[in-house]
Amino acid sequence: MTGSQEQRKLKVAVTGANGQLGRELVMLETGGKFEMIGLDRTALDITDLEQCRRVFALLRPDAIIHCAAYTAVDQAEAEPDEAFRINAAGTRNVAVAAREIGAKLCAVSTDYVFDGTGTAPYKEYDRTNPQTVYGQSKLAGEQAVISLHDRYFIVRTSWVFGGYGNNFVKTMLKLASDRDQLTVVADQWGSPTYTRDLALFMLELIQTDFYGIYHASNSGICSWYEFAQAIMEESGSRTRIEPCTTAEFPRPAPRPHYSVMDHSAIRSNSLTPLQPWRDALKHYLLNTGTKK
Template sequence: MRVLVTGAGGQLGRDVVAAYEEAGHDVLACGRKELDITNLDQCQRVMTAFQPDCIVHCAAYTAVDAAESDIYGAYLVNAVGTRNLAVSSEQAGAKLIYISTDYVFDGKGNVPYYEYDAVSPESVYGQTKHAGERLTQSLCSRWFIVRTSWVFGLHGANFVKTMLKLTRDKPVLQVVDDQKGSPTYTVDLAAFLLELSQTEKYGIYHATNSGACTWYEFTQAILEDAAEQLHWPVTARLEPCTTAQFPRPAPRPAHSVLEHMSIRTNGFKDLPPWREGLRRFLLAMQHDPELYLN
């Protein structure tokens, strides 16, 4: 299979490229230098030259708080860029996998969201990602929309790395305990995308590591497992706090746990528990933790 990956230099993109290459597929890894997704003509030229069977669209504007003031920039990448890929993939006869987010929901409920629940994004970031979903659905005939959340991996900045740095340097660390979701290891998500793309089981999927926790509970697990696996020097005292104590420009969904109905009903194996993913992530860091934190 010929696979084009956008955002190939990013946290998820790098693991997606690795997963497809290890499986023996022909991969065109496109970062910003190789493909400007906001340029329709360039998208069409690249598709014509490579003739992909599948496009895994990992590129996105993900600066959630910055998007609140940079509305134009966020829509340009997440909506217009996705439109360009949707049009180009349809012309090439390729499948399109669009990576979306739990931010399409407002997070005001207290039960997991199913794939076809009504969306109600409150942040600009969430609104732009929802726009990308709609454009994918309306312009493609062979599409997968995969919503995920709380992503962490070896290649890029993420919550796990931030907590490892902070808990080594700060005497007290307050972490939000009233937002609940599902941490997701990029390696596990990439493996699911690889499996999904080789089918014709189109539609919307929720793909996170199984289980859920708050940010505070996630941090507790990070510290426990890092102490055991990395012998990590933790000097900080961990304290729970509320979202209200740390106001941010963009609203965060308080409860954004995603139900995996589509994975089950389509016969796929669910992603492993998030704690297991965290331990494998830390295991991958073992040979040189500082390399990945800098």
């Protein structure tokens, strides 16, 4: 940070402020270090370049964390133009407007930029090969940021859960409340990511000038089946989890079989690693009153 930034709060604008991650960022207790400005869809339409320019020029944030996105993975297969309009063109607009006012840009991306056929954790500069419209649109957004901004962070994450919005943990707990048994896919592997831990990491990141691509997820690896088992165990639910294969649970958009990401950029820049995913799950359940 510059000397002037050290003497005042860092002003951070958050797009997609009503989403799962955006709301976490806006609601996070930061000890007064940041002035968080949440921009939901009504306050900022990212698909409107001139509106992006006007809003950011008025606010003059030091950094923009870009969480707004089209995230309906299956629906994107049926409406690719809409996915690209938001994830590619919208991200382009945010990048252009951010650079024009000299704001750092932290753009959230996804493990879906990879094809999911790997057997070792994906590094930040491994070859991308998205297999879904969603993944292709998010990669296009990444490319827009890289080509249009000079002070950017791209943060790819995976299997996100937290206190706001819908996610796998909430779905499992809801289903378990009235079922004795649930069947969950056991041949897809990844790393869950707690929105609180991801938000804290991004706030640490934007205070640096270590620009580039980052992989950020809670540490450790599990299958969806193992994640579901842990949710039941940690919440005290007696619902049994049975494994199934991806082939037994087909979806319009193919899911990556392996989407574990290596955190080499976090390590090489001596940034704070995210805690193990099971510890993050425990924290989430305790703080939402779900743990028995």
